Amino acid sequence: MPKDESILRVLTAVPICDGHDSAINTINLEFIRNGIEVIYLGYHRSVRDIVRAAVQEDVRAVGISSYNGGHNEFFSQVARELHKEVGGEITVFGGGGGTITHDDERIMRRAGVDKIFFAGTPLEAIVRYVKQLRAPARGSRKRTAADSRGGKRSDRALSMALRNAKSVKVATRASAPTIGITGPGGAGKTTLIDELVLRFLQRHPTSRIAILSHDPSIASHGALLGDRATMIHSQDDRVFMRSLATRGRAGGLSPQTEPMLAAMKQMGFDLIILETVGTGQEAMPFAGGLVDTSLFVMSPEYGSKLQLQKIAMLDIADLVVVNKGDLAGAPRAAAEVTERLTMNHKNQKVYTTQAKQHRNVGVDRLYDTVLGSIRQGEPPRLQVTRKTRTSAK
Amino acid sequence: MGFLADIAQAVEKYNHGVEQQVKQVRGDAELGKQILAKWRQARAAVKTTRTPTGLELPRVALPNIDEPGEIARYLGEEGLPGEFPYLSSAYREMYLERDHHEGNGNSKAEEPMRLFAGLGLAEDTNKRFHYLTKHQKSVRLSTAFDGPTLYGLDSDDDGLLGKVGEGGVAIDTVDDMKRLYDGFDITADTSSVSMTINGPAPTILAMYVAAAKHRFGDGCVPKLRGTIQADVLKEVQAQNECLFGVEPSLRFLGDMVEYVTEKMPRFYPVSISGYHIAEAGSTPVQQAAYTLSNGFVYVDLWKHRGMNVDKFGPRLSFFFDSGLDIEYMALARVSRKIWAIGMRDCFAAGPKAQLFKLHTQTSGRSLIAAEFKNNLTRTAVELMLAYLNATNSCHSNSADEPFTTPGEEYVTLAAHAQNIILEESGLFKHMMNPLAGSPGMKAVERAVEAAILAEFREIDRLGGVLSAVEQRYQRAQIQQAAHRLETQIYDGTRPIIGLNRYASTNGHAEMDLVRTARQKQLFQVKRLKAWKKKHGKLAGRKLDELSGVVDKGGNVFAKLIDCVEHCSLGQITHRLREVVGPFRPVV
Structure with a gap:
């Protein structure tokens, strides 16, 4: 068994009003076969559900798979909300087959989304991308706006305490x-x-x-x-x-x-x-x-x-x-x-x-x-x- | 043993019976003579037609056989078009051109083409409908809804703004429903409206009925013709648009089917769908097996509810995907046979309730963004397969669908692909059975049938469809098949032209995308808020009445028709969820 600290945890989900989970199911399977722990939130999930779960679960990254449109708003909002909670500690990536264009990618990247996978990306490329994300250093933390608001009982503070x-x-x-x-x-x-x-x-x-x-x-x-x-x-x-x-x-x-x-x-x-x-x-x-x-x-x-x-x-x-x-x-x-x-x-x-x-x-x-x-x-x-x-x- | 195993056995018994009959007519000269006479009569009844090149052909192709055993086998295994077990087709002449020289009695000549549309607000989709039907003799409107509508939510719910009008039309209220079909006489004989919606189907159909009453008066209800998908079982298995638990969802559906069966004689209240199962990545056999078994569960449930199978049975219709795998040569043919035998032998249904009436859509999953114009060819091949299966109606996807709600150019091309196959090409318009009975077709039929029956037995072993759903059997099977499919694409064992074979190096072409403008989304929210304000006082009372009907076990659909006058879709969903509980996903 690898050391606890080196095991990557990622959260995956499909956005609100979207039930297209075929791609994410396949990606989840590929992740776990490659030694990654996946917290799967399911389909039709709100921005708040995703952000809350990501912070509580202390994951390294959040992956979102979208098909029903509205991804620019949704992905961007997840990235912005996560940034408020944990600074840059949780990376946001995602995809939406052919529904996401390169122009969309630019909009989402500006909002803090790290990576968009386009149609035809091999599964192994997604796995490789996640694996190169380093696990967060033990004990490290940056104060964020959300910390000062929620104090010691904020999800973020609790998560950090559990990490240590x-x-x-x-x-x-x-x-x-x-x-x-x-x-x-x-x-x-x-x-x-x-x-x-x-x-x-x-x-x-x-x-x-x-x-x-x-x-x-x-x-x-x-x-x-x-x-x-x-x-x-x-x-x-x-x-x-x-x-x-x-x-x-x-x-x-x-x-x-x-x-x-x-x-x-x-x-x-x-x-x-x-x-x-x-x-x-x-x-x-x-x-x-x-x-x-x-x-x-x-x-x-x-x-x-x-x-x-x-x-x-x-x-x-x-x-x-x-x-x-x-x-x-x-x-x-x-x-x-x-x-x-x-x-x-x-x-x-x-x-x-x-x-x-x-x-x-x-x-x-x-x-x-x-x-x-x-x-x-x-x-x-x-x-x-x-x-x-x-x-x- | 449950009824699925019974049905599997009934099909095998039927096959065995055919072989028995072959022996009988061979061994008994009198029987042999009878069947020969019947066969000669059937052949003589076939009219001939002349192609534009002057070639004379029979309108129904039948094999040139005169040995009683072979005749018995043919009539038993294949049957004549429009006759039990309906392998060839549900009706006798399907897409044949009307014969100019004689009035043809039974033939059903209806345009099989349906075009699925939905974008932006009700007004935008209405405009698209008018554009699509400009050159059509009959009005066939097939409606796609946006994400919030599909999940029974309102456009002004938190965090949904970006989804409003994306991928389909935004419908919140009965007024939106009026705008959606404005300018169309939906009570006319030649009109038919289909709605692709499931979880909230009862509320949406209630809005449709209420909107029609506003426009055409209370008397119009029996004249409404169309189809609503409303298949909640495949939602749990594949498409994931469930609002309530399986049990209450089935009850609401049952209420709607009961109402429609009694009061709307031209409407199909459920379209039992394999399309989304296949789109989720299932194999073709899984698509057919799960769809048929879901269909049989509905029949069983509604019989137990006290409904008459000969009354509701003819109102059931089916919806398949047509993809590029070889199974699609015969998937619908075999399904028609299994449905007919199951309905006749296990549910004592009469001929009209034995018909597996099918709508087909070409595969969306098979279309890819890379070198997307290849999608025109993919769709054309899938259309051919659908028509070889004698589908009753068909939708062809637009080549630009992998990345956008279709633009007008590709919608037109998709429609014309159907016109080319049915009208321009001679393959389907002169003669029924162009390839039926060929060794290849028969080989696929036999293999597919055996595989479907094996699936029936597996589901039966798990305690039947509903029990298998709880054990997430269908979901797990579909997910495994999807994973295998993706792996095969990535390792190249499944060639996808332009993706893993013969891919050009030109990179991505950026396309014009159809997206809903922000100010339209905001407009819909504003309009909805004003509507809610206007109806605020009565809405609460109507919702309380609705809760009462749910609790007391009355017909919820009848009450919904009344409720939608003052309550929005989201308000109704929210209330129903409070009373019966939300859907708990299995992933």
Whole structure:
């Protein structure tokens, strides 16, 4: 594995009112095959979404692929807004096949766009261009106008603090409540988290959340970090999200997880959500008090009842969520899981949700159980934690 | 096993049945005699025609066979044009010139040409429509919308100004809709209006209906003729213009289809589209397999809703891409057969609901900016393939499309390419079946059919189309195919003339671009703001009523026709999103 500092992170997206993602999908694949970590924001994204994500994710560059026109305004605005936030630290590049002319390129370059790729550019030329962008020097930073406005809690300041985070020790004072969410791939963790975030934002009009999400690195060391594309409600100025690749670490987290989480806990967030990659039966990612509450999310399709015995997280999770409650097997699954947990004698709770459904009552109930006790203006605490669960017993 | 596997089985059963029949007529002299008599009758019914050079030809080319087994195989596998399983064509005579000597009974002689247009504000597109139809006997307007409209947003929403009127026309209100088709009698028999829009299709069609009522009175609704794309499933799989979750999107579409089926007998409320799947980089087989399977899902959903398949079935139409791969020789031919067998044998549909009626557009993806005049040739070849597949209507792309909304010069050339093929050349106007039944055509048909049925079974194994969508099967398959295609272009295994082969060294020619002027964009915003102010009081009430209908399970489309009188597209989308939730992308 290359050293953390030398791994390039770039953010890619397709502009607002544009769904042409064929080119960017192909480019993303090529990037990750060449060892680049791609935070993919998806299509139909606003300037603000792109800029916010780029700053929060501390990427080296932003790549935009456009086809529906209006690129001069859009690309230029991204470049200008990014410049306001981080000076010249994040490079903007992009393309739009034949829709972008050389005259357009001149307009966009004047606004700070570094490079436009024209129709017919080989994929390898784009990869070469990104690879020659050097990773930002550790500890380096320039003050920008946005810094002085947002102060210590600006996305930029938080991002810089995370870049320098080394210690894994957490001072207990004012540590933000942290929920860890894990479970097999395809169970709907990401959607469920986004729905919990939506409810939190609605009920706490000034609170801030941090999300630390994980996706797997592939053999070539690249990674496609695509959670932001699905987490539509979490693209919000009150949500600070950081996507991490596993970079060779087994068990669902990244080598950077502990120091970053430790730093995040001291940043004044009202809630932190930690999401692992899709995990196997044996995984127990939240060792050593990493989180206050652990949530195991599974789908009803786990196979036979015997398989449940093998899932290690079912022995230790504070809460278990059977998502995809619309599937025919959901009631049976909930009953079997409840039976399995009863044998643990640990007062663990089971919830059935259908996260993909708007205003799902199962998600409401889960929210009330876990986060219902957090009050505006009071020291934040979670309703179900290892401690409360043990004392209830 | 779901219905897709059933359909795959039904097609194979049909093929097997044909072979059985071949054996039967060979083994049974009486049956042999019957089929021979039927064949002779069919051949005798074929009229002859004379070409300008004096050559006499049959109007339908049929093979010169007289052995009962071969006849049974031909009638079963191919069928006569316009007859089950519709391999040759949905109708009997398609593009044939009307015979001057006799009144021809069943033939449908309609111009198949459609020209897609949309740019700037409603007035600009209206002007383009008048220019395009100047020399046409019938009014065929095909409408492209700009990005904000396609996403159900208003021109005055934050950060959209640069997108207003780009790539299509900006429509925010019912008044814009009136301006768009101003001067055209859209209630006339010879008029037909198509609208390429999906996520917000119910709101846009509601505006169309409301605008027509303003101009022609309430009685005009049954006379409106046209097509709206409204295919939300392919949006989730490829085109990415979804506004709401899959479930509510399908419900809104169902409401619209139900309304149109009952009250607008000349309108096609959904155009089940493979075009965007192919443009996203799929293989031709994926295009056909996903489109057909999406179509069957709609049929299944609406049957379960209590709608009559023989009533809504004939209102379904399809939309394919025509590219340069060899599969395109037979893609639509095979699709017609699979649709007909599936509808007849698995959904008990009558003949009218078995017809796979097809609009084709030449491939946009195949056009490139480098040495772009080569695009004229690409489009011409794709047009030939589309007409060999007996498409019911066709749009040809302009050569300048890789870099701009088409300018008038290339729009005219694209239109004339169709005129040259259908009117100037003798290939399609004298005789049906010019290449049908050839060994090459049959080989492609068999290979394509087997591959489509294999895809059906794979989707079925994943739990059906909707379940496969949730598992992002179609998206992943399309993305892989697209990546392979690009890699093949870059490594040269796919020659693209002027790009990776025979490229000139002259660099880029800069072209005249059609762009929307800033003051027009600002004008649209100003006009919209004034409209909203004028309707402000009633808008809120109408939106509340709309929410009520959504919550209570009433027909949302009927309510939308009322709402658009006082609410803009963006206001409606915003409200619906609050009630049913936004679309959550899968990438």
